[in-house]
Amino acid sequence: MKKQCANCGHTINENDAICPVCGKDRDSEGYKHPQKNKFIALIGIVVFASLAFYLVSQIVSFVEEANKPKEFKDLTNKEMQQFLEWDANEQQKKHENEKFFK
Numbered sequence: 001m002k003k004q005c006a007n008c009g010h011t012i013n014e015n016d017a018i019c020p021v022c023g024k025d026r027d028s029e030g031y032k033h034p035q036k037n038k039f040i041a042l043i044g045i046v047v048f049a050s051l052a053f054y055l056v057s058q059i060v061s062f063v064e065e066a067n068k069p070k071e072f073k074d075l076t077n078k079e080m081q082q083f084l085e086w087d088a089n090e091q092q093k094k095h096e097n098e099k100f101f102k
């Protein structure tokens with residue numbers, strides 16, 4: 001994007017820090033931009049940090065929820081059936097592995 005030098009009116013590139021004709025620093029906006037950019041960058045960092053924090057806390061609570069053992073009162077019939085089968089299986093294995101002569 002092209003800009004005009006505030007001093008001599010020569011058309012200069014947006015990226016040029018000084019005017020190639022008169023050598024003056026770019027227009028007065030050139031002095032405001034760094035502050036504005038810093039402010040935007042700061043907001044960006046804050047937004048990104050809170051988003052990252054939110055995401056991490058969501059993941060942590062999801063993992064905690066997934067790892068939390070279910071209470072018996074929350075089990076569905078199917079889950080209770082599966083638990084009973086698993087428990088019977090464990091009891092059976094335990095029984096099979098016991099010494100015959102006690």
Ligand SMILES: [Zn+2]
Pocket residue numbers: 005006007008009010019020021022023024
């Ligand atoms: Zn100039």
